[in-house]
Amino acid sequence: VEEQRVDGGLFKSLFERSKxxxxxxxxxxxxxxxxxxxxxxxxxxxxxxxxxxxxxKAIDLKPRDGPMSHDQLLGIMAEVAxxxxxxxxxxxxxxxxxxxxxxGLIGQWLTDALNPSVYTYEVAPVFTLMEExxxxxxxxxxxxxxxxxxxxxxxxxxxANGYAISCARFYFYPEIKSKGVYAVPRLVLFTxxxxxxxxxxxxxxxxxxxxxxxxxxxxxxxxxxxxxxxAKIVEAIEDGATPFMxxxxxxxxxxxxxxxxxxxxxxxxKYNLWLHVDAAWGGGALMSRKHRHLLNGIEMADxxxxxxxxxxxxxxQCSTFLIRHKNVLNQGHSSEAKYLFxxxxxxxxxxxxxxxxxxxxxxxxxxxxxxMWKAKGSEGFEKHIDTLFDNxxxxxxxxxxxxxxxxxxxxxxxxxxxxxxxxxxxRGCENEPDFKERLHKVAPxxxxxxxxxxxxxxxxxxxxxxxxxxxxxxxxxxxDHKDMIYFANEFERLGxx
Ligand code: ABU
Numbered sequence: 001v002e003e004q005r006v007d008g009g010l011f012k013s014l015f016e017r018s019k020x021x022x023x024x025x026x027x028x029x030x031x032x033x034x035x036x037x038x039x040x041x042x043x044x045x046x047x048x049x050x051x052x053x054x055x056x057k058a059i060d061l062k063p064r065d066g067p068m069s070h071d072q073l074l075g076i077m078a079e080v081a082x083x084x085x086x087x088x089x090x091x092x093x094x095x096x097x098x099x100x101x102x103x104g105l106i107g108q109w110l111t112d113a114l115n116p117s118v119y120t121y122e123v124a125p126v127f128t129l130m131e132e133x134x135x136x137x138x139x140x141x142x143x144x145x146x147x148x149x150x151x152x153x154x155x156x157x158x159x160a161n162g163y164a165i166s167c168a169r170f171y172f173y174p175e176i177k178s179k180g181v182y183a184v185p186r187l188v189l190f191t192x193x194x195x196x197x198x199x200x201x202x203x204x205x206x207x208x209x210x211x212x213x214x215x216x217x218x219x220x221x222x223x224x225x226x227x228x229x230x231a232k233i234v235e236a237i238e239d240g241a242t243p244f245m246x247x248x249x250x251x252x253x254x255x256x257x258x259x260x261x262x263x264x265x266x267x268x269x270k271y272n273l274w275l276h277v278d279a280a281w282g283g284g285a286l287m288s289r290k291h292r293h294l295l296n297g298i299e300m301a302d303x304x305x306x307x308x309x310x311x312x313x314x315x316x317q318c319s320t321f322l323i324r325h326k327n328v329l330n331q332g333h334s335s336e337a338k339y340l341f342x343x344x345x346x347x348x349x350x351x352x353x354x355x356x357x358x359x360x361x362x363x364x365x366x367x368x369x370x371x372m373w374k375a376k377g378s379e380g381f382e383k384h385i386d387t388l389f390d391n392x393x394x395x396x397x398x399x400x401x402x403x404x405x406x407x408x409x410x411x412x413x414x415x416x417x418x419x420x421x422x423x424x425x426x427r428g429c430e431n432e433p434d435f436k437e438r439l440h441k442v443a444p445x446x447x448x449x450x451x452x453x454x455x456x457x458x459x460x461x462x463x464x465x466x467x468x469x470x471x472x473x474x475x476x477x478x479x480d481h482k483d484m485i486y487f488a489n490e491f492e493r494l495g496x497x
Contacts, residue, residue, distance in 0.1 A: 023070045030077055036100060039086045042483075045454030046089045048082055055083050090479055091456035093487070096253070096281050096310045096416075099476035103375035104315040107368030117361045118153075119354025120340055121347060127364040128351050134370050138306060139322050141286050143299025150329050151322040152356055153365045157280030158198030160305035160321035161247065163358075165189065165202055167303060167323055168245040168274035170332035177332060181207040188212045188236045191247040192224040192259060194463075196278060199247045212241065221409060222257030224248060226264060233271050245274035250295045251282020251311075254463060254471055256414025258282055261297030268300075277301040280319065282414055284311025284475075287378060288385040294413055311388065311415070311475050312381055314369045329356040387477040388415045395472070395484040402488055403427075404495070408469050415474040420467075421446060421491045440467035442495060449494045456490050 038044070050058070059079045068076070086092060088100035116124040118131065135151035154160040169176050173184045187208055191199040193215040203213035214236060217228040233243050246268055248259040261277060268275040277298050283306030285291040286298070298304060303323040308314040323329060334341075334355040341352050354362065373381070392415040399405035399419055404427065408418035420439060429435050443460035450456050460470045472487060 019070075023073070026070070026074055027077060030074055034078055035081045036088070036102075036105065039081070040088045040090070040100070042090055042486075044089065045086070046091050046457045047085045047451060047454045049451050049454060050083055058083060085457070089457075090476060090483060091486075093472050093474065093476075094457040094459045096473055097313075097316055097475065098473070099313050099478065101313050101315065101372055103372045104313070104368040107371030108315045110371070111364050111367045114364075116364045118364050118366075119352065119357075119360060119362060121349075121351035121353075122345070124364060125351075127366060128353055130364075130370050131353070131366045134366050134373070135320065135322065138320060139324075142301070142304055142306075142322060144322075144324050148326065149322065149324045150326055150356070151320055152329060152353075153362075154305075154319045154321050155359070156317055156319050157196065157278065157305050157307045157310075158202065160280065160307075160319055161196070161198045161276070161278055162202035162205065163321045163329070164247065164274075164276035164278075164303045164305065165199075165206055165208070165245065166358075167325070167328045167332055168276065169206075169208075171274060171302075171325065171328055172244050174331070185242040186212065186240070188214055188241040188243045189245045189247065190214045190216050190229060190232060190243065190273075191278075192216050192218050192249055192252070194218045194222050194252045194255060194257065195247060195249045196253050196280070199278070218252075218257070221411070221413075222252055222255030224259040224264065226260060226267065229264065230267055233267065233273075243271060243273055245276060247276045247278055248301075249282075250277055250279035250298065251285075251414045253281065254416070254461060255409055255418060256281065256412050256416040258294045258413050261295065261300065265297050265300035274302045275300065276303045276305070278305045280305045280307040281310050283307065284381070284385055285389075285414070287312070287381040288389070289382065290386055291389055308369045311385065312369075312372075313384065313475050313477070314372055318365045318369050333358055384477040388474045391415070391477075391479055391481065391484055392417055392474045394481050395474070395487065398484055399488055402492075404492060405488070408466060416471050417474075418469050418471050420469045421495045423495045423497065425497065436467050443468035443470055446470075446491065446494045450490065453494075455494075456487065458487075 059076065087098055092098045116127055118124040118127045121128050131153060136146065139149045139151060140146055154163060169187065175183045189203060189212065191213060200210040200213040204210040214232050216232055217225040219225050229246065236243050246264060248261055248264045250258050265275055279295060279298065282294060285294050302325065303321065305321055307319040309316050309318040336355065341355050343349055396412065396417050400407060404422050406420045406422055408420065412418065421442060422439065423442060426435065426438055440462070447460055450458065458470055458472045460468050462468050
């Protein structure tokens with residue numbers, strides 16, 4: 001009745017409703033037909049490469065003064081989809097995320113349809129309880145006692161790693177919250193030279209300074225060198241600084257290496273340091289009985305970053321920060337805004353969880369992951385993880401035997417495989433002085449060809465003295481061994497000259 005009055009009468013209200021309902025139905029059909037299913041077959045393109053000028057011509061990007069018709073809007077939707085990268089495509093293996101899980105997608109759509117902001121129980125009752133349950137389950141999987149700890153959903157792993165620094169600092173120096181960096185000694189933290197860039201970045205952002213984020217050497221397999229870690233801790237103490245945390249990585253961004261958590265945890269105990277494990281990428285392996293040993297020792301961590309949107313293939317973005325200490329998140333970040341977190345509400349206000357976060361408004365990233373978990377069960381996630389590792393192992397052995405491929409790491413631990421493709425013209429030239437320089441140019445050229453053809457999408461990078469090499473990443477369990485052979489064939493075809 002209220003809606004009818006606002007709209008000025010029953011007739012107008014019904015008309016508006018059916019007009020919008022019709023638009024939503026047509027738009028959803030278009031999404032299902034053109035975006036979700038229409039583009040994910042192996043024969044469609046991963047990307048329709050287009051230069052910026054042509055995208056500007058194809059899509060009317062400028063906001064206009066007047067409205068567009070629904071037909072025009074549907075046309076624009078189709079164009080947006082057409083020129084966007086098809087990350088659901090089986091041959092999008094470029095990044096640490098890919099694929100569209102149908103349950104995750106529906107969870108995401110349901111979230112958007114309900115449009116919550118998860119800060120108080122009164123506006124997000126189901127999501128608040130769902131977060132509590134999912135985060136508790138994840139902590140149990142990490143190996144912490146069920147009664148301990150806390151956790152939050154974050155906008156990405158970088159922010160989760162930032163929360164770790166903030167919580168560690170607050171845990172040792174609670175005065176930081178009111179007095180700031182002036183009240184604490186020169187704090188130093190440690191992470192591997194191959195760790196994600198977010199740890200130095202967040203150190204700078206939080207006033208610690210990235211010079212005080214000391215990079216520890218990695219060994220030839222990409223794992224943190226524990227001897228160097230201890231040497232650097234001692235060096236920092238002798239230099240008058242105060243070490244306070246180590247961020248270890250379970251699944252480094254490029255090599256997929258797992259730092260040795262057991263000896264790192266022992267050092268943290270010896271020097272009274274907070275241990276954070278950035279398992280944004282590798283955390284999914286915890287769901288597999290076969291592969292969770294890669295994270296042995298994670299139960300000794302004080303906090304963990306784990307992104308279900310990576311190895312577990314939840315839709316972007318689904319990132320968590322888990323912490324073993326119960327009240328640190330809230331005490332370290334709360335601000336007690338009177339317009340949201342009134343203590344005299346009629347219900348139990350411990351369910352108003354928003355003050356633990358540095359964000360105010362916050363999407364409910366939990367639902368899509370929870371919905372996937374309901375649909376597949378933990379068993380489904382385990383099968384998914386085991387398939388990924390099986391495919392990665394198959395691809396590794398396949399290219400190990402195949403001419404032209406040279407592995408960067410003989411035994412990668414996760415589902416990223418790193419290699420050079422050496423074209424025929426460079427084979428046998430390995431000892432020539434310009435070999436490395438020429439090989440460095442191969443990956444960008446092959447990448448350009450694959451993108452322009454849209455046949456697959458794989459990333460490359462240099463690292464220290466290693467010239468450009470490919471990193472192919474598997475986290476879509478719809479792939480099979482035939483796809484692994486397709487990838488190898490594609491490198492050969494695109495790199496033939
Ligand atoms: N954490 C994002 C890493 C980006 C990538 O290499 O896929």
